[in-house]
Amino acid sequence: MKAILVNDDKSLRWDEVPNPILSEDDVLIKVEYAALNRADLMQREGDYPPPEGCPEWMGLEVSGEIVEMSDGAKNKSGYKIGDKVCALLGGGGYAEYVSVKYDMCMPVPKNCTMAEAAAIPEAFATAYLKLFVEGHAKAGDTLLMQAGASGLASVVIPMAKAFGLRVITTVISDPEKIKHLGADLVVDTRVQNLPSVLKEEEAAGRGIDIAIDCLGGPNLGECLPYVKYGCRWIVIAALAGERTTIDLKNIYKKNIRIIGSTLRSRSPEMKAEILSNLVKEVWEKVANGEIKPTVYKVLPITEAEEAQDILYRGENIGKVVLKVS
Amino acid sequence: MKAILVNDDKSLRWDEVPNPILSEDDVLIKVEYAALNRADLMQREGDYPPPEGCPEWMGLEVSGEIVEMSDGAKNKSGYKIGDKVCALLGGGGYAEYVSVKYDMCMPVPKNCTMAEAAAIPEAFATAYLKLFVEGHAKAGDTLLMQAGASGLASVVIPMAKAFGLRVITTVISDPEKIKHLGADLVVDTRVQNLPSVLKEEEAAGRGIDIAIDCLGGPNLGECLPYVKYGCRWIVIAALAGERTTIDLKNIYKKNIRIIGSTLRSRSPEMKAEILSNLVKEVWEKVANGEIKPTVYKVLPITEAEEAQDILYRGENIGKVVLKVS
Numbered sequence: 251m252k253a254i255l256v257n258d259d260k261s262l263r264w265d266e267v268p269n270p271i272l273s274e275d276d277v278l279i280k281v282e283y284a285a286l287n288r289a290d291l292m293q294r295e296g297d298y299p300p301p302e303g304c305p306e307w308m309g310l311e312v313s314g315e316i317v318e319m320s321d322g323a324k325n326k327s328g329y330k331i332g333d334k335v336c337a338l339l340g341g342g343g344y345a346e347y348v349s350v351k352y353d354m355c356m357p358v359p360k361n362c363t364m365a366e367a368a369a370i371p372e373a374f375a376t377a378y379l380k381l382f383v384e385g386h387a388k389a390g391d392t393l394l395m396q397a398g399a400s401g402l403a404s405v406v407i408p409m410a411k412a413f414g415l416r417v418i419t420t421v422i423s424d425p426e427k428i429k430h431l432g433a434d435l436v437v438d439t440r441v442q443n444l445p446s447v448l449k450e451e452e453a454a455g456r457g458i459d460i461a462i463d464c465l466g467g468p469n470l471g472e473c474l475p476y477v478k479y480g481c482r483w484i485v486i487a488a489l490a491g492e493r494t495t496i497d498l499k500n501i502y503k504k505n506i507r508i509i510g511s512t513l514r515s516r517s518p519e520m521k522a523e524i525l526s527n528l529v530k531e532v533w534e535k536v537a538n539g540e541i542k543p544t545v546y547k548v549l550p551i552t553e554a555e556e557a558q559d560i561l562y563r564g565e566n567i568g569k570v571v572l573k574v575s
Numbered sequence: 576m577k578a579i580l581v582n583d584d585k586s587l588r589w590d591e592v593p594n595p596i597l598s599e600d601d602v603l604i605k606v607e608y609a610a611l612n613r614a615d616l617m618q619r620e621g622d623y624p625p626p627e628g629c630p631e632w633m634g635l636e637v638s639g640e641i642v643e644m645s646d647g648a649k650n651k652s653g654y655k656i657g658d659k660v661c662a663l664l665g666g667g668g669y670a671e672y673v674s675v676k677y678d679m680c681m682p683v684p685k686n687c688t689m690a691e692a693a694a695i696p697e698a699f700a701t702a703y704l705k706l707f708v709e710g711h712a713k714a715g716d717t718l719l720m721q722a723g724a725s726g727l728a729s730v731v732i733p734m735a736k737a738f739g740l741r742v743i744t745t746v747i748s749d750p751e752k753i754k755h756l757g758a759d760l761v762v763d764t765r766v767q768n769l770p771s772v773l774k775e776e777e778a779a780g781r782g783i784d785i786a787i788d789c790l791g792g793p794n795l796g797e798c799l800p801y802v803k804y805g806c807r808w809i810v811i812a813a814l815a816g817e818r819t820t821i822d823l824k825n826i827y828k829k830n831i832r833i834i835g836s837t838l839r840s841r842s843p844e845m846k847a848e849i850l851s852n853l854v855k856e857v858w859e860k861v862a863n864g865e866i867k868p869t870v871y872k873v874l875p876i877t878e879a880e881e882a883q884d885i886l887y888r889g890e891n892i893g894k895v896v897l898k899v900s
Contacts, residue, residue, distance in 0.1 A: 493822055510832065
């Protein structure tokens with residue numbers, strides 16, 4: 251089969267690789283769409299190796315059709331050959347076929363296209379992990395979601411709203427572009443200072459309970475004085491800078507937690523539990539349109555490099571998806 | 576009755592105050608000994624107000640005799656008038672009497688003096704909270720316990736050893752002084768650089784799983800590159816400096832958590848659960864001498880100021896205790 255490989259000069263090529271081998275409990279998916287994630291760019295740079303036992307090629311999520319099943323999957327999964335699924339992968343999605351444990355698959359939600367379905371697993375599972383597993387989100391909480399135009403925010407914000415949270419988000423482009431996501435307050439950090447905004451919010455009794463932060467940078471430390479007691483500040487990347495200075499008094503006096511949390515590194519059991527919770531608690535909200543995967547652009551798999559450039563440029567609002575078959 | 580009050584110039588006086596009133600489920604304790612905590616100093620400076628409903632005077636733990644009981648305490652506690660107990664308080668321990676919910680009391684462990692018993696509740700409950708509730712400590716984990724000569728360390732280190740952890744600790748005085756606590760590695764930070772030591776340890780496959788840190792300061796950020804994946808770094812104070820610069824890459828790549836955690840602010844239910852677990856899991860290790868409260872000095876309550884000076888000077892190894900009656 252073919253997959254996207256990284257050349258020595260970091261350019262990409264669509265080339266022959268060995269077919270996947272089915273392990274115990276695996277299903278083989280004929281990939282229709284593979285969605286892009288920022289982790290793919292880090293992996294391409296050599297900065298984020300795939301977990302052991304995963305293919306070397308990139309790709310954390312796909313949609314497609316089950317074309318082969320291990321005995322374990324046949325007996326335990328409830329799926330059958332020909333079922334359309336989306337799946338969360340340790341890697342290997344930029345390919346014609348991928349094999350994956352059946353409990354990493356989810357049925358395609360009602361009213362979703364296959365391109366949209368590919369854009370679901372990583373972002374939805376990540377959103378669920380941050381909001382509910384790490385963030386202990388409950389109705390009435392205030393969430394700060396950094397980078398409101400990101401793929402993750404396009405899921406987190408509607409998910410948080412659907413579960414009754416108040417949402418503050420940030421943009422560095424026209425706030426109107428993300429109006430459809432339904433955030434309560436959009437801070438344009440080109441013209442507004444986030445710590446100052448949070449200071450005002452806190453003074454008005456609306457300090458933040460949860461932050462989901464892919465930016466980091468000096469702002470992280472500067473915002474801490476204005477978060478609520480017990481705030482969970484979840485760090486998933488540091489696109490605005492890796493160093494931040496924090497005043498530890500905020501941490502120990504307000505029982506704040508700074509939490510490093512990546513989905514990819516979680517145990518298979520926890521991932522399976524998150525996916526199962528998504529289907530149980532969130533699928534109906536996807537089916538009725540309350541939460542919608544946002545696909546920014548679909549490109550053919552042979553244009554993976556151009557597709558990743560969109561992420562490098564930070565141009566996309568929502569997910570970029572590759573059409574494989 | 577009498578209690579220690581703070582004058583306008585921050586000096587202390589032993590003066591008349593109203594007698595405590597018993598609320599539902601309270602017992603009245605005739606205080607024999609009250610132990611000192613660093614939080615007392617912060618409260619004296621006006622920097623750490625007692626929780627609502629607590630007396631204004633300092634004191635987080637006492638030992639003494641139950642001399643009066645509410646109906647709730649009579650019916651539910653299993654205690655009776657005349658029982659010797661030690662108790663965890665929201666405040667008010669520097670006094671002749673204190674009233675407290677019965678589930679904040681613990682029986683005095685076998686083979687403990689009343690002076691030792693006063694030194695137990697705060698340090699043991701804090702140690703249990705940090706190690707097991709926040710730290711998820713298990714046999715084989717490596718613990719970094721900052722300030723090995725502190726009152727808390729005198730409990731945490733033997734408790735961690737009794738439960739099978741490996742312990743690294745730090746001192747700024749003769750390492751021999753804390754030899755009896757049983758730490759595996761004592762780092763004298765007058766002559767050794769902690770981040771360098773942790774770097775070597777990590778290179779030898781002994782990275783730390785849990786840190787309990789009352790020092791903070793620049794060292795915190797400098798140590799993070801050398802902790803293990805999933806490390807819980809628990810911040811309880813910042814005696815070495817309130818500002819630290821952290822490289823967020825450590826946080827999100829290694830799923831590190833920086834956790835602000837104070838016992839005093841926990842819900843009454845969680846405190847009661849911790850005390851109950853202490854009696855169930857730890858009391859036998861106290862009775863058989865595996866874990867021992869370390870009393871550095873006992874002074875009369877009228878010398879509370881001199882007693883606190885010992886803490887200000889950082890002179891004590893173990894707890895300073897006031898004799899009230």
